[in-house]
Amino acid sequence: MERFKKDVLNYHCTPVAGKIQVMPTKPCQTADDLSMAYTPGVALPVQEIAADPSTARLHTSRQNLVAVISNGTAILGLGNLGALASKPVMEGKGVLFKRFADVDVFDIELNTEDPKKLIDIVKIMEPTFGGVNLEDIKAPECFEIEETLIDICNIPVFHDDQHGTAIICAAGLVNALEITGKKAEEIKVVFNGAGAAGISCAKLFISLGVKYENLAMCDSRGVIYKGRAKGMNKYKEIFALDTDLRTLEDAMKGSDVFIGVSQKDVVTREMLLSMAKDPIVFAMANPDPEISYALATATRDDVIMATGRSDFPNQINNVLGFPYIFRGALDVGATKISEGMKLAAAKALAALAKEPVPQVVKDAYNGREFSFGKNYIVPKPFDPRVIEWESVAVAKAAIEEGLATNPIKDWDAYASSLRARMEKFWCRSELN
Numbered sequence: 001m002e003r004f005k006k007d008v009l010n011y012h013c014t015p016v017a018g019k020i021q022v023m024p025t026k027p028c029q030t031a032d033d034l035s036m037a038y039t040p041g042v043a044l045p046v047q048e049i050a051a052d053p054s055t056a057r058l059h060t061s062r063q064n065l066v067a068v069i070s071n072g073t074a075i076l077g078l079g080n081l082g083a084l085a086s087k088p089v090m091e092g093k094g095v096l097f098k099r100f101a102d103v104d105v106f107d108i109e110l111n112t113e114d115p116k117k118l119i120d121i122v123k124i125m126e127p128t129f130g131g132v133n134l135e136d137i138k139a140p141e142c143f144e145i146e147e148t149l150i151d152i153c154n155i156p157v158f159h160d161d162q163h164g165t166a167i168i169c170a171a172g173l174v175n176a177l178e179i180t181g182k183k184a185e186e187i188k189v190v191f192n193g194a195g196a197a198g199i200s201c202a203k204l205f206i207s208l209g210v211k212y213e214n215l216a217m218c219d220s221r222g223v224i225y226k227g228r229a230k231g232m233n234k235y236k237e238i239f240a241l242d243t244d245l246r247t248l249e250d251a252m253k254g255s256d257v258f259i260g261v262s263q264k265d266v267v268t269r270e271m272l273l274s275m276a277k278d279p280i281v282f283a284m285a286n287p288d289p290e291i292s293y294a295l296a297t298a299t300r301d302d303v304i305m306a307t308g309r310s311d312f313p314n315q316i317n318n319v320l321g322f323p324y325i326f327r328g329a330l331d332v333g334a335t336k337i338s339e340g341m342k343l344a345a346a347k348a349l350a351a352l353a354k355e356p357v358p359q360v361v362k363d364a365y366n367g368r369e370f371s372f373g374k375n376y377i378v379p380k381p382f383d384p385r386v387i388e389w390e391s392v393a394v395a396k397a398a399i400e401e402g403l404a405t406n407p408i409k410d411w412d413a414y415a416s417s418l419r420a421r422m423e424k425f426w427c428r429s430e431l432n
């Protein structure tokens with residue numbers, strides 16, 4: 001552990017501090033270049049944009065630029081540690097946006113817990129960005145912030161902890177159900193965590209067929225039941241059960257699925273043993289899950305076990321969502337990210353997990369073999385096919401729903417452009 005800590009801090013400190021920088025995309029070597037990049041030449045695109053705002057797409061970096069915005073009130077599962085402390089995570093999101101989907105990011109950490117102030121600041125910044133990714137903003141404020149910004153902005157606004165998480169979790173659930181032969185309409189599901197991630201995942205589970213009466217949601221006070229007075233809000237109220245269950249331990253007995261989006265180590269061996277046959281456990285709290293991978297798999301050999309971490313099988317993490325969803329949305333100039341676009345992303349991920357896995361993916365994971373089954377229910381983040389499957393699905397859904405201001409006409413050319421983006425990060429021979 002000490003060694004890991006040293007390596008991680010060293011990774012962040014050297015050779016330069018932090019994880020991301022800004023690079024020019026045009027030459028600036030000569031006086032002529034300077035005349036074009038800056039004054040007097042720059043006046044010309046200024047006038048073009050003033051006359052027709054849609055040309056900002058052509059003359060500036062806006063359409064490939066996403067704001068990753070946090071106030072640090074729910075940093076991973078570490079809690080409210082403030083805006084400045086959230087910066088390593090937000091820079092990390094920037095790295096993943098770039099590495100996996102060639103999207104540029106400015107990370108912006110805002111020193112306010114006032115939703116109205118945060119909304120006003122983001123709205124004021126709309127001319128700068130092609131999209132806004134809200135991150136690690138705690139519930140319930142995150143819901144009002146996102147809902148309002150979606151209404152008042154003409155660019156996609158997406159709270160990653162809500163929808164990115166829900167999309168991957170839904171893809172994982174669909175495949176885990178297929179492997180265990182269970183049906184969404186019949187399963188008993190326990191959620192631990194009724195915040196940004198929990199509420200959004202639960203809503204998507206309902207649209208996949210899970211029944212409200214079979215979904216027990218818990219928060220830091222235990223089961224959310226009808227009539228509970230303390231620690232409630234209107235988002236939790238939707239999932240309040242008419243039940244005598246009061247604790248997580250009560251809810252776990254006989255359940256088929258456990259979704260953890262809360263805190264580390266809150267699920268015991270006994271709770272896992274009390275679940276039904278072939279339990280599905282997505283313990284997604286970061287950096288440490290609700291029950292460790294080692295304890296869960298040592299306790300039950302019939303468990304399908306997933307965590308949010310990179311170092312165990314089945315990483316259910318929104319890294320498989322936000323880069324590709326924004327890639328598709330930006331490329332068609334989507335004004336919003338709709339339910340249809342989210343569902344298209346989840347279906348694409350679930351389907352890709354059933355395809356044979358190419359060598360480049362195995363190489364990225366020390367030569368390990370992957371095939372669809374209980375230890376491989378969603379694609380790996382280092383799978384260069386995800387961009388084509390997921391971003392294309394999202395772009396198509398945006399067009400079908402009338403949300404695209406710049407619809408794609410030539411899908412083969414679009415697929416080639418996505419491959420070209422990936423060639424910046426993988427060499428061509430690896431991708432073939």
Ligand SMILES: NC(=O)C1=CN([C@@H]2O[C@H](COP(=O)(O)OP(=O)(O)OC[C@H]3O[C@@H](n4cnc5c(N)ncnc54)[C@H](OP(=O)(O)O)[C@@H]3O)[C@@H](O)[C@H]2O)C=CC1
Pocket residue numbers: 073074075076077078136137138139160161162165192193194195196197198218219220221222231260261262263266284285286287307308316317318319
């Ligand atoms: N793997 C992934 O891709 C992702 C994982 N996550 C993880 O999910 C967790 C929650 O994130 P997020 O929803 O954004 O945070 P929020 O702050 O919005 O919500 C946290 C929720 O967890 C509940 N909670 C806290 N402690 C406990 C506990 N001991 N037992 C039961 N519930 C508890 C809170 O209860 P109360 O309402 O009573 O305060 C609240 O409902 C974090 O660990 C985060 O890392 C989040 C996004 C993506």
Ligand SMILES: CC(=O)C(=O)O
Pocket residue numbers: 075076077136160161285286308317318319
């Ligand atoms: C992965 C992520 O976004 C989180 O844990 O908050």
Ligand SMILES: [Mg+2]
Pocket residue numbers: 076135136160161
């Ligand atoms: Mg997050």
